[in-house]
Amino acid sequence: MTELPQLLLADGISRAYGSFLALKETSLELHPGQLVTLLGSNGSGKTTLLLCLAGLLRPSKGRISVLGHDLYRDEPEARRGLAFVPDVPVFYDELTAWEHLHFIALAHDVEDGFAARAEALLRSLELWEARDLFPQAYSRGMRLKLALALALIRPFRVLILDEPTSGLDPESTELLCDRLRHIADDGGAVLLSTHNPALTDRLGAEVWTMREGRLALP
Amino acid sequence: MPSPELSAVWLVRSRAVAASLRFWLLIAGLDERPRTLNDRLYLGYVLAFFALWAFALLTLLAGLGANLLVLLPLPPDRAASLLALVGLLGWALVAAWNAAKRSPLLFSDADGQLLCQTPVPRAQVALVWLVTGWPIAALPIWAAAAILGYAQVEIALGAGITVNDLPRYLLAGFRALVPVVPLHLGLVALAWCLGVYRLQGDREVRGLRLLPVGIGVLLFALLLGPGPASLPWQVLTLPLALPLGSAFGVFAWGTGVLGATVLAAAALLLLAATSRALSLSRAAQETRGLEALRIAQLTGTGEWAAEQTKRRRLGSGRSPARLPARAGAWSLVWKRAVQTLRGLTFTSAFTWLLPGTAALGLVLVPDPGARLWSGLMWAYFSVQACAGPLRQDLSRWWVLRGLPFAQARLLLAAIAVPATLVLLATTPALLLGLTSGDPVAVVAAAMLPGGAAIASGAAALDVLRRVRSSSLLAGVIPGVSSLALVLVVVALLPPLGLYLRLAAASTAAATVAAAASSLAAAALLGWSATHFLGQVP
Numbered sequence: 212m213t214e215l216p217q218l219l220l221a222d223g224i225s226r227a228y229g230s231f232l233a234l235k236e237t238s239l240e241l242h243p244g245q246l247v248t249l250l251g252s253n254g255s256g257k258t259t260l261l262l263c264l265a266g267l268l269r270p271s272k273g274r275i276s277v278l279g280h281d282l283y284r285d286e287p288e289a290r291r292g293l294a295f296v297p298d299v300p301v302f303y304d305e306l307t308a309w310e311h312l313h314f315i316a317l318a319h320d321v322e323d324g325f326a327a328r329a330e331a332l333l334r335s336l337e338l339w340e341a342r343d344l345f346p347q348a349y350s351r352g353m354r355l356k357l358a359l360a361l362a363l364i365r366p367f368r369v370l371i372l373d374e375p376t377s378g379l380d381p382e383s384t385e386l387l388c389d390r391l392r393h394i395a396d397d398g399g400a401v402l403l404s405t406h407n408p409a410l411t412d413r414l415g416a417e418v419w420t421m422r423e424g425r426l427a428l429p
Numbered sequence: 430m431p432s433p434e435l436s437a438v439w440l441v442r443s444r445a446v447a448a449s450l451r452f453w454l455l456i457a458g459l460d461e462r463p464r465t466l467n468d469r470l471y472l473g474y475v476l477a478f479f480a481l482w483a484f485a486l487l488t489l490l491a492g493l494g495a496n497l498l499v500l501l502p503l504p505p506d507r508a509a510s511l512l513a514l515v516g517l518l519g520w521a522l523v524a525a526w527n528a529a530k531r532s533p534l535l536f537s538d539a540d541g542q543l544l545c546q547t548p549v550p551r552a553q554v555a556l557v558w559l560v561t562g563w564p565i566a567a568l569p570i571w572a573a574a575a576i577l578g579y580a581q582v583e584i585a586l587g588a589g590i591t592v593n594d595l596p597r598y599l600l601a602g603f604r605a606l607v608p609v610v611p612l613h614l615g616l617v618a619l620a621w622c623l624g625v626y627r628l629q630g631d632r633e634v635r636g637l638r639l640l641p642v643g644i645g646v647l648l649f650a651l652l653l654g655p656g657p658a659s660l661p662w663q664v665l666t667l668p669l670a671l672p673l674g675s676a677f678g679v680f681a682w683g684t685g686v687l688g689a690t691v692l693a694a695a696a697l698l699l700l701a702a703t704s705r706a707l708s709l710s711r712a713a714q715e716t717r718g719l720e721a722l723r724i725a726q727l728t729g730t731g732e733w734a735a736e737q738t739k740r741r742r743l744g745s746g747r748s749p750a751r752l753p754a755r756a757g758a759w760s761l762v763w764k765r766a767v768q769t770l771r772g773l774t775f776t777s778a779f780t781w782l783l784p785g786t787a788a789l790g791l792v793l794v795p796d797p798g799a800r801l802w803s804g805l806m807w808a809y810f811s812v813q814a815c816a817g818p819l820r821q822d823l824s825r826w827w828v829l830r831g832l833p834f835a836q837a838r839l840l841l842a843a844i845a846v847p848a849t850l851v852l853l854a855t856t857p858a859l860l861l862g863l864t865s866g867d868p869v870a871v872v873a874a875a876m877l878p879g880g881a882a883i884a885s886g887a888a889a890l891d892v893l894r895r896v897r898s899s900s901l902l903a904g905v906i907p908g909v910s911s912l913a914l915v916l917v918v919v920a921l922l923p924p925l926g927l928y929l930r931l932a933a934a935s936t937a938a939a940t941v942a943a944a945a946s947s948l949a950a951a952a953l954l955g956w957s958a959t960h961f962l963g964q965v966p
Contacts, residue, residue, distance in 0.1 A: 228899065262898075262902065265827075265830070265831075266830050267826060267827055267830050267898060267902060268898045268899065268902070269898055269964075269965060269966055283963070286835065286836070286963075287833045287834055287835050288833075290830075290831060290832065290833040290834075291833045293831075294831065295827065295831060297827050300827065301824070301825055301827070301904060302825065302828075303764070303768060303821075303825055303828070304736065304739055304740055304743065304772075305743065305767060305768040305771035305772055306764065306767060306768070307746055307747055307749065309749055310749060310750060310767065313749070313754065314760055314763070314764050315828075315831075317754055317755070317756045317757070317759075317760035317763065318756075318757075318760040318761070318832050318833065318834070319833060320756045320757060321756075322756045341746075343746045343747060343748060343749065344745050344746035345740075345743060345744075345745060345746055345747070347740055348745040348746065361828075
């Protein structure tokens with residue numbers, strides 16, 4: 212069987228905070244259709260790994276590429292294929308939820324059919340009625356949903372989510388699971404961290420485990 | 430013996446007041462409870478120092494007050510009385526407007542969750558909150574009264590004032606202050622009555638804000654029309670005019686003090702009666718977060734306070750912005766434009782106007798030293814103004830890093846708008862200088878586009894050289910340091926040197942060279958800043 216080309220490649224990355232090595236040397240690949248949950252206790256290095264893969268935290272060593280583009284040397288191209296949803300998203304104070312979506316869509320050249328897509332997305336996430344509110348007026352769960360909407364409004368091949376279900380109600384969690392499965396079915400790759408092993412079963416996802424800064428692949 | 434409820438209210442409030450007091454004592458390096466003789470001596474020294482400092486400041490301002498009083502076509506005592514009356518009336522009407530708009534009682538989150546949920550007598554809460562909060566608010570009014578009192582003495586004694594006149598001087602301030610203290614307390618209590626009346630139970634009293642507006646319009650019309658000597662004005666303002674007139678020697682002093690005290694007592698009784706049905710829950714909801722904001726402003730965490738103030742001002746939502754939007758990198762400009770327009774306030778506009786005012790000094794003041802100083806001030810204000818948008822973008826690191834743009838574009842979008850605003854703010858001053866044919870204005874105007882870009886680039890470089898991704902993720906963004914100012918000066922030196930070197934041969938060529946080299950210096954700074962943005966560790 213021919214192995215599918217990798218969408219995301221991390222080659223020997225590690226991250227230190229001063230003398231503390233939060234992420235020990237790690238290499239991994241994500242392939243089309245792959246759906247992975249990252250488990251691990253608090254402080255095991257899950258968030259550090261995800262932030263490094265998302266390009267928000269520069270690895271102390273190693274390199275990361277998305278769709279063959281180096282995340283730092285060929286950043287714009289790499290960014291087009293990568294979306295990230297943080298666990299505590301912070302938004303612009305002056306932009307409403309709708310304007311956030313519009314801005315991200317414009318930035319990714321998704322102008323055609325934006326309004327219809329955005330409406331469908333916001334309705335599915337139950338944010339449509341609150342679209343003209345500033346995100347600071349949202350609850351924690353609504354902010355998470357908006358961050359998810361910002362990721363989904365634009366094209367991508369790799370989606371990384373940091374504890375996306377921690378503030379979500381059961382209906383929204385189910386909706387998220389459906390979305391993630393669809394992304395994988397459509398040839399994308401999803402990597403999400405969670406403290407909830409049941410989520411892995413619901414997603415039918417592959418499990419990776421972090422322990423003391425080291426990633427254990429199956 | 431005080432009732433248990435009053436004790437509870439007083440305990441809660443006195444702790445909060447003590448915490449504020451402790452802050453000021455700590456600022457002065459004092460222990461809240463002096464224990465040793467040295468502590469007490471130091472406390473005495475600090476009190477004496479600040480009393481003398483305050484007195485010196487008031488006497489300095491009294492000179493200005495005297496100049497103001499002699500401008501009015503009235504004897505000094507009547508002029509002081511009228512000035513105080515108009516000022517205090519204006520202040521009281523604004524206070525009443527504010528009280529009718531939002532609860533005058535500010536509750537901390539803890540007060541809101543604990544005290545406001547208990548059945549403590551509302552009148553006691555209102556009175557305790559008023560009495561403990563009022564002195565701080567009253568300080569500027571007291572100071573103004575003392576200044577007018579001192580100003581009267583300065584006019585009476587003219588240039589012949591000596592240290593022997595100190596008792597008379599002090600007495601004038603004391604005489605002015607005594608009627609003003611109860612009068613101000615009474616006015617604050619009356620303004621609070623309006624706010625408390627609005628917050629009765631779950632009843633919504635609409636249109637209360639119109640009351641101070643109506644009174645203000647009526648009094649303003651009377652003042653401008655028939656004038657302060659007319660009967661309607663005198664009748665309507667008598668409760669204030671009597672104490673204030675007595676403060677400045679128009680009426681008998683004792684009568685004025687008695688009148689002010691009666692007014693204060695009546696206003697406090699009215700407040701106690703009005704606040705019996707005050708809804709503390711509603712007051713707490715309206716003022717939620719404001720106490721924390723006040724403390725943040727007081728203790729210097731201004732950035733957090735400014736962000737909270739902005740969020741309050743913005744409210745919960747808006748209709749979509751109507752600015753034309755385009756895909757690609759133009760989306761960054763669209764975002765910045767929406768942010769700038771929505772974030773525009775008097776204070777933020779002032780930030781952008783400061784470089785312009787400094788540039789006025791650069792082109793209008795003949796002294797070279799003052800010009801140099803103005804130039805430095807321009808650089809300082811510009812750097813401060815330009816750093817804001819970039820820092821704002823960096824604080825949303827996860828959004829910024831997710832955008833499919835090269836570092837240079839991201840940086841350009843963050844600094845282009847502020848650089849343009851600095852340019853626009855500085856242009857009128859330079860145009861003014863150009864009309865007078867000032868050669869400094871000519872070279873400054875030629876270097877302005879480059880100079881504004883240099884200020885932006887220097888601010889960006891200074892911020893970006895110190896950022897760490899781990900702190901950006903926590904929302905901690907470094908501010909502008911003095912290095913940014915140094916960078917601006919260093920970057921402006923070669924164009925200036927080039928101008929001075931070439932000016933002897935050809936002024937036009939020197940000006941063009943200065944303009945071009947300043948743009949080149951800006952490009953170099955921008956390139957370096959881009960490098961730092963791409964290498965954030």
